[in-house]
Amino acid sequence: MSRKRLSLFVLIAAAALIGAGVAAAGHRAPSVQATSATFDATTVAQHYMATCSVNGGDTFQATRATYTGTASSADPRLTGAIRIRAWSLVDTTNGVGHVFGIWHIKGTGVNRAHGTLNAALAGGKASGLARGFVRGPWGHLVASFGASFDPSAGFSAGELGSSTAGAGFLRSGRWCHPPHWPSS
Numbered sequence: 001m002s003r004k005r006l007s008l009f010v011l012i013a014a015a016a017l018i019g020a021g022v023a024a025a026g027h028r029a030p031s032v033q034a035t036s037a038t039f040d041a042t043t044v045a046q047h048y049m050a051t052c053s054v055n056g057g058d059t060f061q062a063t064r065a066t067y068t069g070t071a072s073s074a075d076p077r078l079t080g081a082i083r084i085r086a087w088s089l090v091d092t093t094n095g096v097g098h099v100f101g102i103w104h105i106k107g108t109g110v111n112r113a114h115g116t117l118n119a120a121l122a123g124g125k126a127s128g129l130a131r132g133f134v135r136g137p138w139g140h141l142v143a144s145f146g147a148s149f150d151p152s153a154g155f156s157a158g159e160l161g162s163s164t165a166g167a168g169f170l171r172s173g174r175w176c177h178p179p180h181w182p183s184s
Contacts, residue, residue: 035143036161037073037105039082042154049151051092058093063151071105071160077134078141078160080107088151090121097121099149103130110136117145124148130160 047065054060064087071082086101099121105113115132130145147158 034161035073035075035078035141036159037071037075037078037143038162039069039071039147039158039160040154040156041067041069041082041084041158042156043068044152044154047152058091060097061088061090061092061151063088063090065151065154067154069154071158073160075134076107077111077113077136077139078105078107080105080111084117084155086117088121088149090151095121095123099126099128103132107136112136113141115141119145119147119149121149124150126155 045066045068047063049061049063051059051061065085067084067086069082071078071080073079082103082105084101084103086099088097088099090097098119100116100118102116103114107113111134113132113134115130117128117130119126119128126145126147126149128145130141130143132141133139134141141160143161145158145160146162147155149155
């Protein structure tokens with residue numbers, strides 16, 4: 001093998017090793033950790049409410065509002081100012097309904113979290129699921145969601161991933177999965 005070919009081979013091999021090292025350094029090892037947070041979001045803004053009655057006598061209240069407050073957790077990514085943009089529909093005859101929305105937690109520095117919530121309502125209590133993403137470092141959030149909820153007063157005594165409301169976890173890093181498994 002000539003010197004030129006050997007030099008070219010060594011250069012290509014070194015570039016491949018450097019590329020593999022950079023790619024490996026960019027991904028953290030997978031990890032899962034239990035997580036929970038508590039929150040109150042009782043400051044109400046951009047409140048819109050409409051009611052309607054249907055045949056049979058039930059009255060429904062539809063609400064769209066933004067609720068703000070504070071979240072706290074042992075995980076700094078879930079600690080800070082919380083904002084929930086929520087839509088709810090409640091049967092005022094029996095107090096049963098649905099609330100869904102988009103939430104954001106703005107912590108200090110790069111610590112942030114955002115996602116969606118989807119919960120059933122009964123007797124002023126919301127119970128469901130929160131999904132989202134955290135950053136600082138990055139990860140997925142899947143957690144039970146529970147709170148007292150009044151469309152006019154917001155969310156109080158809220159919990160993400162609490163043992164009284166269910167369980168939650170943060171998934172970080174790259175994961176292997178079966179074929180045709182959802183990516184999120």
